[in-house]
Amino acid sequence: MNYLSVENISKSFGERTLFKDISFGINKDQKIAFIAKNGSGKTSIMRIINGDDESDTGQVVIRKDIKMAFLSQNNNLQDELTIEESIFASDNEVLDVIHQYEKALENPEDEEAYQKAFDRMDQFNAWDFETQFKQILFKLKLEDFKLKVKNLSGGQKKRLSLAIILINRPDLLILDEPTNHLDLEMIEWLESYFAKENITLFMVTHDRFFLERVCNEIIELDNGKLYQYKGNYSYYLSKKEERIASENSSIDKAQNLFKKELEWMRRQPKARTTKSKSRQDDFYVIKQKAESRRKENQVELEINMERMGSKIIELHKITKRFGDKTILDNFSFDFQRGERIGIIGKNGTGKSSFLNVLTGTIPPDSGKVVVGDTIKIGYYTQSGINPKPGQRVIDIIKEYGEYIPLTKGKIISASQLLERFLFDSKKQYDYVEKLSGGELKRLYLCTVLIQNPNFLILDEPTNDLDIVTLNVLESFLFDYPGCLLVVSHDRYFMDKIVDHLFIFRGEGVIENFPGNYSDFRAYEDSVEPVKDDTVKEKNNWKQQNVSSGLTFNEQKEYQKIEREIKDLEIDKIKIEQLFSEGKVADADIEKKAKELQNIILKIEAKEERWFELSAKMEG
Incomplete structure (x- = not known):
C-alpha cells in the first residue's frame, strides 16, 4: 500500500x-x-x-x-507546558482518555467521575497504552513529568519531541x-x-x-x-561500489571515444553537412560523459606533527565533583604514544568534563595533570566556531596565516588547504553563517588540525556530519600518527578509529576496556544478572573473541606492537640520518649513540614478541 x-x-x-x-x-x-x-x-x-x-x-x-509525524531538528514545544502536559496536548483520543483518568485519580471523592473515567479506560483498551507510553518516557530519561519545557536542555527537548511522536503511533x-x-x-x-x-x-x-x-x-x-x-547499509555499500565501478568503466570508454572524435572534429571543414552536424552534436554528448568522472572525496593533510617525547600526559589521582555529583574519583592514567582511546557512557556521567580537566579548561579538585614538554593538544569541542559577523570561510583559515606549513618544509596556501577539506573555490568565499551544520563542523576540524597537534581530542566530532564526510574523516584519522582521544555516540566510527575504551559508569567510576565498541557490546551481552544483583561472566566470552589461536587481549597486543615497531623504526632512521649527515655535536655523540642502541633493543624485543604472537596465530 x-x-x-x-x-x-x-x-x-x-x-x-x-x-x-x-x-x-x-x-x-x-x-x-x-x-x-x-x-x-x-x-x-x-x-x-x-x-x-x-x-x-x-x-x-x-x-x-x-x-504522518515529522521529527525535525527544531522542536515545536510550548515552553510553559510540563512534560506531561506536552504529551497530553497532542490530538490523540486514547491519550485524552488516560488524561481524564489521571485527573479522576487526583479527586477520588468524585466517585461518579472516577467510574466514568475507569470505564472509558476499559472501552479504549488504554491500560496497555498507558504502560507503553510510560516505558517510552522512562527509556528516554523523561521521568520527571512535572518539569516545564522551558527548563529542559536542548537534548531533553529533542527526546520529548521524539517521545510524543512514538506515543502517538x-x-x-x-x-x-x-x-x-x-x-x-x-x-x-x-x-x-x-x-x-x-x-x-x-x-x-x-x-x-x-x-x-x-x-x-x-x-x-x-x-x-x-x-x-x-x-540495509551493508547491501548499499556493496551495490554502490559496483555502481561506481560500472560508471567509471563507462566513462573510460567514453574518454577513449572522445579522443577519436576530437581528432575527427579538428579535421572537419567549417561548412557542415547534415551528416557531420549530427556527428558533431554527438561529440558534445560524448564530451560531457567523458568529463563526468566523479571526484572521490579525500581529506589530504600531511600533519607537521611535533615529535613526541617519552612523557605524554599523566593523570595523578584526579578528583572532580560538581556539588554532590562525582565525575572523577582518584583517577590515574598514563597515556602512551600512539594510543587511540574512545570514551563512552550515559549522558551526564562526566565525559566532556573529563576532557576539560585533561586540557586544563577546568581545574581538578585534587590530583594533578602532567603534560609532557613536547605535547601539543588539539581540542575539538562541541561548541564549534564563533565567527565574527560578515566573516567568510577563507577568512577563518587566514587567521592562522596566508600560508600553512606542512611536513618536509612544504607549505600550502589557505585556499589550497580549504580545497583539501572539500571546500571548493566558490564555497571558500561564502559567509560562514550560510554554512550547513556539517560544513561548519568540517571547517572547525580544519582549524584544529592545521595547528599540527600530536595529541588530538575530539568531543562528538560526528554530529551533523553526513556519511560521505564521515568516511573522509575516518580515512584521515585512521592514518593519524599521534595520540587520539574521542568521545562519540557513533558506534561505527568508534569501531573503525579506537582500540580501547574508557567506560564512564557514573559516580566517578571509569573502566578501562581493551577493545572497540563492538567488543564491549559482546562483553556486556555476555554477562548475566543473578539474584544478588551481581553479574557473572559467561565463560565463553573470551573464547568467542579468540581468532586463529590468539586470546582477545593478545589480538589487541599484536595490533599495538605493529604500530609501536613502526614508530620506533622512524625514530631509529632519524638518529641514523643525523649521524650520517654529521649533524651530531661532539658532546652529544655518546648520548645519541646510547639512545640509538636503546631503540634498537626495543625494536628487537618487540619483534621477538611479534613473532611469538604470529606463530601462535598461525598455529
Missing part, C-alpha cells in the same frame, strides 16, 4: 539548484534511509514532504487518512537525525523498538549502525541523481 508519492520535486535558491525532478514513493512497512551530502537538500526534501516548505516543481501526494514517521542527543543506551533501545514495531519510516541519519539494523531500503541522492537500494 502506497502511503506517499514524491513526484518531480525541485528546489533552488537563486542560481543554486539543490535538487531537480526528484521522484520516489514510500509504501507501508518500508523503513527507508535517505542519504546525501550535506548541503544537497535532505532537510528541504523532508520539509516539503511535511508541508513546511514548497517545491518549485512537482507535488507530494499523501494517501487519504494517513497519520503515526502511520508514517519522518525523522531528521533521530539519534542526535541520545546516549548509546537510548539509541540501542530505539533501534530495537523500530526493528520490532510495524512502523513505516523515512529518515535521515548519519548513524550507520542504526541504518544497518533498522532500515530495509536506502535512497541516495548523489550528484543530482536518485539511486534506490533494496537492503
Whole structure:
C-alpha cells in the first residue's frame, strides 16, 4: 500500500539548484534511509514532504487518512507546558482518555467521575497504552513529568519531541537525525523498538549502525541523481561500489571515444553537412560523459606533527565533583604514544568534563595533570566556531596565516588547504553563517588540525556530519600518527578509529576496556544478572573473541606492537640520518649513540614478541 508519492520535486535558491525532478514513493512497512551530502537538500526534501516548505516543481501526494509525524531538528514545544502536559496536548483520543483518568485519580471523592473515567479506560483498551507510553518516557530519561519545557536542555527537548511522536503511533514517521542527543543506551533501545514495531519510516541519519539494523531500503541522492537500494547499509555499500565501478568503466570508454572524435572534429571543414552536424552534436554528448568522472572525496593533510617525547600526559589521582555529583574519583592514567582511546557512557556521567580537566579548561579538585614538554593538544569541542559577523570561510583559515606549513618544509596556501577539506573555490568565499551544520563542523576540524597537534581530542566530532564526510574523516584519522582521544555516540566510527575504551559508569567510576565498541557490546551481552544483583561472566566470552589461536587481549597486543615497531623504526632512521649527515655535536655523540642502541633493543624485543604472537596465530 502506497502511503506517499514524491513526484518531480525541485528546489533552488537563486542560481543554486539543490535538487531537480526528484521522484520516489514510500509504501507501508518500508523503513527507508535517505542519504546525501550535506548541503544537497535532505532537510528541504523532508520539509516539503511535511508541508513546511514548497517545491518549485512537482507535488507530494499523501494517501487519504494517513497519520504522518515529522521529527525535525527544531522542536515545536510550548515552553510553559510540563512534560506531561506536552504529551497530553497532542490530538490523540486514547491519550485524552488516560488524561481524564489521571485527573479522576487526583479527586477520588468524585466517585461518579472516577467510574466514568475507569470505564472509558476499559472501552479504549488504554491500560496497555498507558504502560507503553510510560516505558517510552522512562527509556528516554523523561521521568520527571512535572518539569516545564522551558527548563529542559536542548537534548531533553529533542527526546520529548521524539517521545510524543512514538506515543502517538503515526502511520508514517519522518525523522531528521533521530539519534542526535541520545546516549548509546537510548539509541540501542530505539533501534530495537523500530526493528520490532510495524512502523513505516523515512529518515535521515548519519548513524550507520542504526541504518544497518533498522532500515530495509536506502535512497541516495548523489550528484543530482536518485539511486534506490533494496537492503540495509551493508547491501548499499556493496551495490554502490559496483555502481561506481560500472560508471567509471563507462566513462573510460567514453574518454577513449572522445579522443577519436576530437581528432575527427579538428579535421572537419567549417561548412557542415547534415551528416557531420549530427556527428558533431554527438561529440558534445560524448564530451560531457567523458568529463563526468566523479571526484572521490579525500581529506589530504600531511600533519607537521611535533615529535613526541617519552612523557605524554599523566593523570595523578584526579578528583572532580560538581556539588554532590562525582565525575572523577582518584583517577590515574598514563597515556602512551600512539594510543587511540574512545570514551563512552550515559549522558551526564562526566565525559566532556573529563576532557576539560585533561586540557586544563577546568581545574581538578585534587590530583594533578602532567603534560609532557613536547605535547601539543588539539581540542575539538562541541561548541564549534564563533565567527565574527560578515566573516567568510577563507577568512577563518587566514587567521592562522596566508600560508600553512606542512611536513618536509612544504607549505600550502589557505585556499589550497580549504580545497583539501572539500571546500571548493566558490564555497571558500561564502559567509560562514550560510554554512550547513556539517560544513561548519568540517571547517572547525580544519582549524584544529592545521595547528599540527600530536595529541588530538575530539568531543562528538560526528554530529551533523553526513556519511560521505564521515568516511573522509575516518580515512584521515585512521592514518593519524599521534595520540587520539574521542568521545562519540557513533558506534561505527568508534569501531573503525579506537582500540580501547574508557567506560564512564557514573559516580566517578571509569573502566578501562581493551577493545572497540563492538567488543564491549559482546562483553556486556555476555554477562548475566543473578539474584544478588551481581553479574557473572559467561565463560565463553573470551573464547568467542579468540581468532586463529590468539586470546582477545593478545589480538589487541599484536595490533599495538605493529604500530609501536613502526614508530620506533622512524625514530631509529632519524638518529641514523643525523649521524650520517654529521649533524651530531661532539658532546652529544655518546648520548645519541646510547639512545640509538636503546631503540634498537626495543625494536628487537618487540619483534621477538611479534613473532611469538604470529606463530601462535598461525598455529
